[in-house]
Amino acid sequence: MLLTGNHAVAYGVRDAAAEVIAAYPITPQTQIVEKLAEFVEKGQMRARYVRVESEHSAMAACIAAEACGARSFTATSSQGLLYMSEVVFWAGLGRFPVTMAVVTRTLAPPWSIWNEHMDILSQRDAGWVIMMCENAQEAYDTAIQAFRIAEDERLLQPVMYGLDAFTISHTAEEVDLLEKGDVEGYLPPLDPKKLRVYMDPESPGTFGNLVGPDMMMEMRHSIKEAFERAREVIKGAVKGYERISGRRQAGLIEEYKCRDAEVVIVTMGASSGDAKDAIDALRERGVRAGLVRLRVIRPLPREEILEAVKGAKVVATVDRDYSFGYGGILGGELAGFVKNTMCRFVAGLGGRDLTPEDFQGIALKALDVAEKGEEREEFWWGLKR
Amino acid sequence: MTAMFSIKDLVEEEYTLPGNASCPGCAAALSLRIALKVLGPKTILVVPASCISVIQGYYPKTPCRVPVLNVAFASTAAVGSGMVAALDLKGKSDVKVLCWAGDGGTADIGLQALSGAAERNENMIYVCYDNEAYMNTGTQRSGSTPRTAATTTTVTGKPERKKSVPEIMVAHMVPYVATACAAFPLDFAGKLRRAASMPLRGLKYIHLLSPCPPGWRFPAEKTIEVGRLAVMTGFWILYEWVDGRYNLTGPSKGLLDKSKRRPLRDYLSIQGRFGHLTEKDIESLEEEVEEQWKDFARKMSMT
Numbered sequence: 001m002l003l004t005g006n007h008a009v010a011y012g013v014r015d016a017a018a019e020v021i022a023a024y025p026i027t028p029q030t031q032i033v034e035k036l037a038e039f040v041e042k043g044q045m046r047a048r049y050v051r052v053e054s055e056h057s058a059m060a061a062c063i064a065a066e067a068c069g070a071r072s073f074t075a076t077s078s079q080g081l082l083y084m085s086e087v088v089f090w091a092g093l094g095r096f097p098v099t100m101a102v103v104t105r106t107l108a109p110p111w112s113i114w115n116e117h118m119d120i121l122s123q124r125d126a127g128w129v130i131m132m133c134e135n136a137q138e139a140y141d142t143a144i145q146a147f148r149i150a151e152d153e154r155l156l157q158p159v160m161y162g163l164d165a166f167t168i169s170h171t172a173e174e175v176d177l178l179e180k181g182d183v184e185g186y187l188p189p190l191d192p193k194k195l196r197v198y199m200d201p202e203s204p205g206t207f208g209n210l211v212g213p214d215m216m217m218e219m220r221h222s223i224k225e226a227f228e229r230a231r232e233v234i235k236g237a238v239k240g241y242e243r244i245s246g247r248r249q250a251g252l253i254e255e256y257k258c259r260d261a262e263v264v265i266v267t268m269g270a271s272s273g274d275a276k277d278a279i280d281a282l283r284e285r286g287v288r289a290g291l292v293r294l295r296v297i298r299p300l301p302r303e304e305i306l307e308a309v310k311g312a313k314v315v316a317t318v319d320r321d322y323s324f325g326y327g328g329i330l331g332g333e334l335a336g337f338v339k340n341t342m343c344r345f346v347a348g349l350g351g352r353d354l355t356p357e358d359f360q361g362i363a364l365k366a367l368d369v370a371e372k373g374e375e376r377e378e379f380w381w382g383l384k385r
Numbered sequence: 386m387t388a389m390f391s392i393k394d395l396v397e398e399e400y401t402l403p404g405n406a407s408c409p410g411c412a413a414a415l416s417l418r419i420a421l422k423v424l425g426p427k428t429i430l431v432v433p434a435s436c437i438s439v440i441q442g443y444y445p446k447t448p449c450r451v452p453v454l455n456v457a458f459a460s461t462a463a464v465g466s467g468m469v470a471a472l473d474l475k476g477k478s479d480v481k482v483l484c485w486a487g488d489g490g491t492a493d494i495g496l497q498a499l500s501g502a503a504e505r506n507e508n509m510i511y512v513c514y515d516n517e518a519y520m521n522t523g524t525q526r527s528g529s530t531p532r533t534a535a536t537t538t539t540v541t542g543k544p545e546r547k548k549s550v551p552e553i554m555v556a557h558m559v560p561y562v563a564t565a566c567a568a569f570p571l572d573f574a575g576k577l578r579r580a581a582s583m584p585l586r587g588l589k590y591i592h593l594l595s596p597c598p599p600g601w602r603f604p605a606e607k608t609i610e611v612g613r614l615a616v617m618t619g620f621w622i623l624y625e626w627v628d629g630r631y632n633l634t635g636p637s638k639g640l641l642d643k644s645k646r647r648p649l650r651d652y653l654s655i656q657g658r659f660g661h662l663t664e665k666d667i668e669s670l671e672e673e674v675e676e677q678w679k680d681f682a683r684k685m686s687m688t
Contacts, residue, residue, distance in 0.1 A: 048470035053501030057463030064467030199452035206447035208455030
């Protein structure tokens with residue numbers, strides 16, 4: 001079926017039998033919530049759709065629906081995600097297995113609707129599993145996998161997944177959909193009894209009242225432990241999905257020609273496809289280049305990354321985001337454990353085009369830096385002077 | 386008109402247990418106790434940041450015998466909406482959703498979510514217990530603080546008038562809007578019962594005046610007296626708005642005639658928050674009360 005990334009998410013949420021959708025429109029997420037409204041109104045989904053008045057209310061309603069045993073979903077973008085942020089943390093710290101699509105978009109001011117990753121990465125400490133999709137097919141697949149991951153009893157944490165504004169959200173591609181029966185086996189109905197928080201008048205409990213310093217650390221630690229199990233949960237969900245779809249799936253990371261690579265580029269999201277083209281072109285020119293695409297950002301797949309880059313002379317991270325006074329966010333995170341020489345690139349901010357030629361240039365620059373032993377670690381690629 | 390609620394209609398069963406962390410003389414805790422007696426065990430309670438979030442005490446203990454979800458300050462009515470959607474989908478029509486928020490969580494930070502839920506006419510009961518300031522954080526002024534009242538952020542008295550959330554709810558045309566006062570528990574209970582038993586789905590809103598000893602600065606044993614005076618002086622009007630009509634209820638029924646009301650200074654003089662008022666201030670508040678009644682009489686005759 002020919003679908004945009006946004007519609008692919010909506011079909012995924014439909015096929016995953018989400019029960020409560022609460023959403024507020026924002027460009028470029030709108031097609032997701034419009035399509036879902038259509039599915040619900042036309043009776044193609046047995047769900048309730050709460051047309052809330054803000055993103056803050058959207059996530060609040062999703063949390064509440066989960067607390068009453070209903071599988072819930074929302075989608076947002078950019079300003080909407082930041083406005084929602086208080087309740088995003090509420091979902092993560094309260095362990096409500098909501099799922100959310102984030103169409104990644106630049107934060108204002110000044111206004112911009114184009115692609116950047118600062119919105120989704122701003123929520124990286126919220127107790128959510130965070131994933132990034134590479135294309136419309138993966139957006140559909142992730143929409144289904146996200147529920148399985150979130151609702152896994154070993155985890156029970158919310159899952160958000162990003163899709164790049166326009167390059168994925170509005171670009172139509174051929175997408176394979178699953179058969180209804182296959183999804184039902186893969187993703188059984190949500191059993192409220194396994195939820196950490198369930199509002200059951202037959203067995204009343206109070207959730208979220210005051211906790212003193214004597215217990216809070218242990219509560220936080222239990223979330224940390226859940227995230228230690230998250231890697232296995234995600235791998236299991238991916239394997240199971242490969243079985244029902246018959247298609248190979250990226251796990252925590254996707255390695256592309258890393259085995260003998262002297263330079264490894266690290267990316268996430270849509271431009272990874274262009275980066276792969278660059279890797280192919282570089283190899284034709286005799287440069288041994290490879291790519292690591294992070295499909296999962298939280299939990300950060302440290303072991304997988306270390307294994308993938310272990311033979312490389314230099315690792316080049318490409319951030320479509322920036323932490324002022326610190327640096328590109330992924331670059332900074334990898335610098336914490338990668339022992340190879342690193343070159344941290346900031347590129348494609350505010351939707352600036354990132355082409356295969358750019359990625360070739362980035363790889364060659366990184367090799368050059370490694371050979372010369374330059375001190376400078378950060379490059380703003382394509383900055384106009 | 387709401388059928389009279391008698392003390393015999395209140396079940397003996399308790400759904401908030403003794404041993405909660407409320408201040409002595411707390412009208413909010415008293416009213417919640419009554420509300421749950423009226424609504425019964427098949428009620429889910431939604432509580433945002435407020436005195437009630439403290440009154441529940443420390444985890445893992447709780448005084449509540451119904452399920453309680455503590456939620457973000459601004460999100461009360463949105464949480465209620467999500468619950469209603471899930472319960473409806475699951476066919477659990479016998480479970481009620483009770484949102485219970487303070488005046489800050491209703492008139493100010495939670496107003497957007499409340500307006501959204503009211504416009505969508507979500508099937509829930511929303512009670513604002515109005516102690517007329519941010520009491521949980523130590524008596525800062527809210528949009529619901531009456532003019533002239535001293536708070537810690539209006540130390541010389543609040544210059545602006547109180548915002549009327551019930552009238553905002555009337556403007557949303559929800560099926561039921563009422564005011565109540567913690568000092569008239571049976572009037573409150575009757576309104577809750579009516580809200581809960583209406584066949585019409587939708588948002589039922591009750592705005593409950595909740596006298597607060599530390600915040601209003603009166604002795605803890607005078608909560609009921611202060612609440613009664615709020616009504617008997619005409620400062621706080623008890624009414625319902627239903628089927629497009631306004632009705633006075635309880636003692637307010639007899640107070641359209643100014644001469645039947647207790648002098649306003651009886652209400653003001655027993656509270657420290659009005660202790661700084663001059664004669665002129667009191668007179669202007671008296672005028673304000675009269676103006677409020679005239680406005681109400683006009684609305685009653687129009688409907």
